[in-house]
Amino acid sequence: MPRPSSRPSPDTAGDPGTPPQTRRSRPVQVADALKTWVVERNMKPGDRLPGEAALIERFGMAKGTIREAMRILEAQGLIETRTGPGGGSFVGEVTADRAKALLANYFYFTDLSVANIYQLRRALEPELAASLAGHLTDDQLAALEAVVATYPEPAQSAEEERDQHVASLAFHRRLANFSDNPLLAFVVSFMGRILTDLTVYRRLYDPPNRELYEKGLAYQTDLIAALREGRADDARAIMRAHMETAEALMQRQEAQVLRRFFAE
Amino acid sequence: MPRPSSRPSPDTAGDPGTPPQTRRSRPVQVADALKTWVVERNMKPGDRLPGEAALIERFGMAKGTIREAMRILEAQGLIETRTGPGGGSFVGEVTADRAKALLANYFYFTDLSVANIYQLRRALEPELAASLAGHLTDDQLAALEAVVATYPEPAQSAEEERDQHVASLAFHRRLANFSDNPLLAFVVSFMGRILTDLTVYRRLYDPPNRELYEKGLAYQTDLIAALREGRADDARAIMRAHMETAEALMQRQEAQVLRRFFAE
DNA sequence: TAAGATTTGTTCGTATGTATC
DNA sequence: GGATACATACGAACAAATCTT
Numbered sequence: 001m002p003r004p005s006s007r008p009s010p011d012t013a014g015d016p017g018t019p020p021q022t023r024r025s026r027p028v029q030v031a032d033a034l035k036t037w038v039v040e041r042n043m044k045p046g047d048r049l050p051g052e053a054a055l056i057e058r059f060g061m062a063k064g065t066i067r068e069a070m071r072i073l074e075a076q077g078l079i080e081t082r083t084g085p086g087g088g089s090f091v092g093e094v095t096a097d098r099a100k101a102l103l104a105n106y107f108y109f110t111d112l113s114v115a116n117i118y119q120l121r122r123a124l125e126p127e128l129a130a131s132l133a134g135h136l137t138d139d140q141l142a143a144l145e146a147v148v149a150t151y152p153e154p155a156q157s158a159e160e161e162r163d164q165h166v167a168s169l170a171f172h173r174r175l176a177n178f179s180d181n182p183l184l185a186f187v188v189s190f191m192g193r194i195l196t197d198l199t200v201y202r203r204l205y206d207p208p209n210r211e212l213y214e215k216g217l218a219y220q221t222d223l224i225a226a227l228r229e230g231r232a233d234d235a236r237a238i239m240r241a242h243m244e245t246a247e248a249l250m251q252r253q254e255a256q257v258l259r260r261f262f263a264e
Numbered sequence: 265m266p267r268p269s270s271r272p273s274p275d276t277a278g279d280p281g282t283p284p285q286t287r288r289s290r291p292v293q294v295a296d297a298l299k300t301w302v303v304e305r306n307m308k309p310g311d312r313l314p315g316e317a318a319l320i321e322r323f324g325m326a327k328g329t330i331r332e333a334m335r336i337l338e339a340q341g342l343i344e345t346r347t348g349p350g351g352g353s354f355v356g357e358v359t360a361d362r363a364k365a366l367l368a369n370y371f372y373f374t375d376l377s378v379a380n381i382y383q384l385r386r387a388l389e390p391e392l393a394a395s396l397a398g399h400l401t402d403d404q405l406a407a408l409e410a411v412v413a414t415y416p417e418p419a420q421s422a423e424e425e426r427d428q429h430v431a432s433l434a435f436h437r438r439l440a441n442f443s444d445n446p447l448l449a450f451v452v453s454f455m456g457r458i459l460t461d462l463t464v465y466r467r468l469y470d471p472p473n474r475e476l477y478e479k480g481l482a483y484q485t486d487l488i489a490a491l492r493e494g495r496a497d498d499a500r501a502i503m504r505a506h507m508e509t510a511e512a513l514m515q516r517q518e519a520q521v522l523r524r525f526f527a528e
Numbered sequence: 529t530a531a532g533a534t535t536t537g538t539t540c541g542t543a544t545g546t547a548t549c
Numbered sequence: 550g551g552a553t554a555c556a557t558a559c560g561a562a563c564a565a566a567t568c569t570t
Contacts, residue, residue: 025558027335027557064328067328067538068331071333072335074336075337078369081536082536085535086568087535087567094369094370099366099369102340102363105358106358109357120448122391131383183383186370289536290537327540328538332538345556347547347557348547349546349553350555351554530570531569533569534567536565537563540560540561543557543560544557544559546557549551549552
């Protein structure tokens with residue numbers, strides 16, 4: 001049964017002014033078309049896209065091609081898909097987690113050092129703290145205090161020291177998410193994620209430095225007080241000092257950032 | 265011709281300890297498996313992955329399923345695919361541009377204001393300038409001077425003012441890419457991209473403010489001199505002052521960040 | 529509970545396009 | 550130009566998930 005092969009040739013003569021540069025596959029074309037379609041109609045997360053059958057008809061392409069296009073959009077977090085009646089594809093909000101995972105893949109190939117990350121933390125987190133001073137609700141302050149309360153005694157080993165550092169990072173990520181600046185929140189939280197998930201702590205010998213530990217934790221109570229009382233300059237100074245301590249802790253543990261892909 | 269349908273049931277009884285949470289589709293499973301495969305074997309960009317036929321056999325799945333998996337990886341920039349003899353799929357480095365595009369999609373749903381972006385620019389770019397002072401080659405300095413040379417006369421209209429601001433952003437992005445800190449380079453460059461591509465400038469009336477313009481451009485020659493002579497503190501101060509001027513310019517023009525999806 | 533309807537998910541076989549030799 | 554090796558695309562059937570009755 002010979003099919004008519006009505007598929008239009010990809011290089012249909014015309015359009016000499018726009019060299020197609022890298023000729024894009026059909027699934028990519030469909031994905032791009034759907035993207036602009038969503039933008040033009042100003043669709044919002046949750047709005048439904050045409051079903052497979054409709055898209056097959058509208059684009060005049062086979063089911064497999066359409067499905068590949070949907071997987072492309074899904075991989076970027078732009079749509080979600082459900083089976084069953086009432087199912088279909090829907091505009092999906094790109095979550096912060098997904099955006100961080102996609103960005104982490106970039107840094108899989110472009111390695112980061114602890115020093116690289118702390119250059120940004122030193123610049124950003126003091127500003128974050130200052131901008132939050134006097135703007136946190138009691139609930140938010142309580143949430144921060146709850147994190148502090150989880151810390152156990154001073155670390156007895158490098159492993160415990162690591163655990164405490166991870167817990168401290170949770171404090172910072174929570175703080176970041178209180179910011180009303182989405183970009184600042186994202187960048188700070190992203191660094192926290194990298195340091196939490198991707199960092200290996202090498203120092204398995206030598207006793208923990210108790211003084212360094214206490215300096216590393218005491219700041220949080222002071223910081224919360226400054227935040228509550230709206231002392232922006234104090235909050236900034238406290239955070240700045242802490243960043244230096246934290247970086248020293250990381251260096252002392254010979255921490256390294258690992259290479260890894262992220263799924264979702 | 266009845267096919268055997270030897271497809272294994274997705275919920276093959278066992279494994280009660282690991283509730284599969286959100287059951288993942290087969291293409292996603294394949295994509296994840298390939299990701300860990302690449303990481304475990306420490307493969308590098310350009311290394312070749314098994315061909316379609318091999319993957320079909322290894323995973324025991326149909327061609328369409330495998331192809332959807334490849335589109336997922338491709339959409340994330342993790343592989344590239346070529347047709348023809350010697351073709352196939354290859355590990356592909358995630359480019360900075362692609363990472364920025366994926367990240368920009370996140371901020372499509374999480375709107376940014378000019379003030380949001382400048383909060384980070386004020387914190388980061390002075391540090392960037394300081395860290396670069398005394399570390400740039402003559403070629404790099406010449407490249408910066410070349411950008412400065414492209415600026416025309418003081419703007420006669422808000423439109424020209426916009427053009428000059430865009431040109432100035434190019435200066436900053438170039439500077440960012442000279443950094444040996446990939447994270448800092450990425451964040452600064454990303455902000456430059458957003459401001460360049462996504463910003464609309466509203467002020468179409470009122471004469472440009474000549475004094476503001478001159479302050480807005482003179483800094484670049486001073487900055488280059490400070491960079492060349494290794495005066496880190498000066499470079500920081502110059503950049504800091506410029507950031508304030510630039511933000512004022514944006515506010516004066518009532519600039520706004522647009523919503524838009526990015527393709528590649 | 530069960531049956532039916534609806535929509536995506538997966539498979540198989542075949543044909544076509546593309547780059548290399 | 551022809552042969553080869555690979556990805557790309559098509560179409561029809563079947564499977565699975567999920568909602569409704």
